[in-house]
Amino acid sequence: MFESYLEDSLVYMSLERYFLNFFYSSLDFLGGDRSDFLVPFYRAAFTDGQSFQDGNPIFSAKNKVSGNSLRVVVSDDVVDVVSYGEAKPGCEELVVIGNVKKLSEIEVFVFGWIAGQ
Numbered sequence: 001m002f003e004s005y006l007e008d009s010l011v012y013m014s015l016e017r018y019f020l021n022f023f024y025s026s027l028d029f030l031g032g033d034r035s036d037f038l039v040p041f042y043r044a045a046f047t048d049g050q051s052f053q054d055g056n057p058i059f060s061a062k063n064k065v066s067g068n069s070l071r072v073v074v075s076d077d078v079v080d081v082v083s084y085g086e087a088k089p090g091c092e093e094l095v096v097i098g099n100v101k102k103l104s105e106i107e108v109f110v111f112g113w114i115a116g117q
Helices: 009-029 100-115
Strands: 059-063 069-074 082-088 091-098
Touching: 009 059, 009 100, 069 100, 091 100
Parallel strands: 069 091
Antiparallel strands: 059 069, 082 091
16 A cells, blocks of 8 residues: 555655554553654654655654654565664663554554553
């Protein structure tokens, strides 16, 4: 469904919206407070405001209370979904990397991150 995200800006924006909708529906399901999160946390754009649209990140969020952040990267260069924690001063960032054929697996990591906040 999103395979042409790198070639088609409308598909790219749909993929961004997909993750945004998943994040907020998961947060609502878990009873979280939307005002506790800054979404998106990272803005990957040129100086003129045009998005890089390279999938890094396709989605990001920061918990304003804990300081923890989430970065989701979509890349055709990976086969399996991988994740790692990256220590930041006073907080931690979870980075999840996967390709568009593994969205349901990426969702598991995103949901787990939200649940742990």
